[in-house]
Amino acid sequence: MFTTKVLRQAAAHAERTPSIRFLGKRTIPASVDHSPQPHPASPTHSLPASFTSGSSHSTFSAYRDHAQQFGPLRKTIKADSGIGGNAGSQLGPVAPPKGVFFDRNDLPSRFHRQPLTAAEIEAIETGGAALYA
Amino acid sequence: MAPQARTRVIIGGGVAGYVAAIKAGQEGMKVTCIEKRGTLGGTCLNVGCIPSKSLLNNSHLYHQVLHDTKHRGIEVGDVKLNLKQLMKAKEQSVSGLTKGVEFLLKKNGVEYLKGTGSFQDEHTVKVQLNDGGETSVTGKNILIATGSEVTPFPGLEIDEKTVISSTGAIALEKVPKKMVVIGGGIIGLEMASVWSRLGSEVTVVEFLDQIGGPGMDTEIAKNIQKILKKQGINFKTGTKVVSGDKTDGSVKLNLDSAKGGKAESIDADVVLVAIGRRPYTGGLGLENIGMELDERGRVIIDSEYRTKIPHIRCIGDVTFGPMLAHKAEEEAVAVVEYIKKGYGHVNYGVIPAVMYTFPEVAWVGQSEQDLKKAGINYRVGTFPFSANSRAKTNLDTDGMVKMLADPETDRLLGVHIIGPNAGEMIAEGTLALEYGASCEDIARTCHAHPTLAEAFKEAAMATYSKAIHF
Numbered sequence: 099m100f101t102t103k104v105l106r107q108a109a110a111h112a113e114r115t116p117s118i119r120f121l122g123k124r125t126i127p128a129s130v131d132h133s134p135q136p137h138p139a140s141p142t143h144s145l146p147a148s149f150t151s152g153s154s155h156s157t158f159s160a161y162r163d164h165a166q167q168f169g170p171l172r173k174t175i176k177a178d179s180g181i182g183g184n185a186g187s188q189l190g191p192v193a194p195p196k197g198v199f200f201d202r203n204d205l206p207s208r209f210h211r212q213p214l215t216a217a218e219i220e221a222i223e224t225g226g227a228a229l230y231a
Numbered sequence: 232m233a234p235q236a237r238t239r240v241i242i243g244g245g246v247a248g249y250v251a252a253i254k255a256g257q258e259g260m261k262v263t264c265i266e267k268r269g270t271l272g273g274t275c276l277n278v279g280c281i282p283s284k285s286l287l288n289n290s291h292l293y294h295q296v297l298h299d300t301k302h303r304g305i306e307v308g309d310v311k312l313n314l315k316q317l318m319k320a321k322e323q324s325v326s327g328l329t330k331g332v333e334f335l336l337k338k339n340g341v342e343y344l345k346g347t348g349s350f351q352d353e354h355t356v357k358v359q360l361n362d363g364g365e366t367s368v369t370g371k372n373i374l375i376a377t378g379s380e381v382t383p384f385p386g387l388e389i390d391e392k393t394v395i396s397s398t399g400a401i402a403l404e405k406v407p408k409k410m411v412v413i414g415g416g417i418i419g420l421e422m423a424s425v426w427s428r429l430g431s432e433v434t435v436v437e438f439l440d441q442i443g444g445p446g447m448d449t450e451i452a453k454n455i456q457k458i459l460k461k462q463g464i465n466f467k468t469g470t471k472v473v474s475g476d477k478t479d480g481s482v483k484l485n486l487d488s489a490k491g492g493k494a495e496s497i498d499a500d501v502v503l504v505a506i507g508r509r510p511y512t513g514g515l516g517l518e519n520i521g522m523e524l525d526e527r528g529r530v531i532i533d534s535e536y537r538t539k540i541p542h543i544r545c546i547g548d549v550t551f552g553p554m555l556a557h558k559a560e561e562e563a564v565a566v567v568e569y570i571k572k573g574y575g576h577v578n579y580g581v582i583p584a585v586m587y588t589f590p591e592v593a594w595v596g597q598s599e600q601d602l603k604k605a606g607i608n609y610r611v612g613t614f615p616f617s618a619n620s621r622a623k624t625n626l627d628t629d630g631m632v633k634m635l636a637d638p639e640t641d642r643l644l645g646v647h648i649i650g651p652n653a654g655e656m657i658a659e660g661t662l663a664l665e666y667g668a669s670c671e672d673i674a675r676t677c678h679a680h681p682t683l684a685e686a687f688k689e690a691a692m693a694t695y696s697k698a699i700h701f
Contacts, residue, residue, distance in 0.1 A: 114671070114675065115643065116668075116669075116672050116675070117641075117666075117667060117668050117669040117671075117672050118663075118666045118667070118668050118672050126572075127572065127574075130574050132535065132573065134533040134534075134535075134536065134537065135530050135533055135534040135535075136533065137533055137534050137536075137550075137551050137552075138577075138579045139551040139552035139553075139579045140531075140532075140551050141525075141551070142525075145531070146523060146531060146539070148523065148539040149531075149533055149539050161327050165414055222267060
């Protein structure tokens, strides 16, 4: 056994190392540079100025004209199209005029009090005892 | 009606478009794929690679039964060509595959719109539906995959009857007596093979001094030209077509040598224009979004397939790189991965090319002329199929495997094959190149006996040492 081991060790340097080797489990770099680079098959190996100048939009406002997030962010919503048609400041003061009070029920239903069920009323009236009856 | 909002809108249902649609569907994106042809698969499936392979395969069988059976010990009787049935077999292959793709789109939750898409603005694509009416879709990401079209020949109007493109060449109603093919590239030579086998007298006119188009190794090009000449195809290389006159059912072409001074004319019943393809962006409304094209009409993209408007990406024949279906397919997967995961992979140095003549020609990596031009030293190893046992038993011994490798490191630089099934064999070379293998790696990999693939192994042996059987 020992002889074999020694022979193997002696012959190790003569063993062929293939160029193709398993590199182990694939790992993805944590950060990838996404800045525009010329396409490898591009005949000019360069990008036009419109790519390298960063954003194709000169101002943030111009960018918002084209950007999308769950729908267009464009400034094309008309006043008659309802919510979002006008700036909040243009809709007047939020506080009610003097002597006038807003009722909770005038607000959209999501701001209303939650209705109580009969079981909840019973539980309140009995100090919770109805839950164990 | 408000446009439908989608994660991804793909314009074009060819190989690039439909593969991207399936991959995006698999990645959980809401995808719409717009295609105007009425069937999916684009040029490749409908009028390109697939129908031509059907005709190549069946015309080869016909030709073999006619001319290559007696010495094999097979006596055949009266052999007749049924062109109508040949075309029907082709159409069945095409319709089976295009319907299969439609099923795959459905399976992966892709919405398929049959119509013509054009940009209204950077996020909205208007679709003129084939069945009438109009709709529009908006996309967070939009992919241009509109492919390519036949480059017309100036002065010769394609009517698909006497002056035909590759589309007409796969649908001729009768075998022309005389056919001239303008352009000795892959498409031209494949179609020349089909019609020559079916009985046409075919002449290929090529402007350059070698056939096979860009990328084919010069030695390989010379060899295949000899083999095809032996099969009955005539070649006029280094020759240009000056003009053409279409008269009642025939065409007279005026030729001259590429350098001039050798004017001649040639008559043909059918002229096939196969001088190449060009990117197709007609009617796409690129002017509405200020998209830039290069001098050849290709959409300019960066390394992640983004155009100058980053959420509009572009892949396939309509942009950079070789116009090959498998290149488009690779890009389709990569572009979805870039969007979804932030990284993708296409190695443009390792894209195989195949010419499906008989024998087939296939290559990957660099050719001898590429290496010479780049000033790179190389070592050459070849192995002929005439020394391969399986090729000998098949009585198909035309061709060879040629390998090019770095003389210092033995790293494989290119593989060039002429031979039966070269198109399948090149996959091994492509894998070896992709992994950066040495010729010794290939040679020390056990190949089954008796197979044509042994020629591949022996060519590798010949490159770094010596082949056993030659």
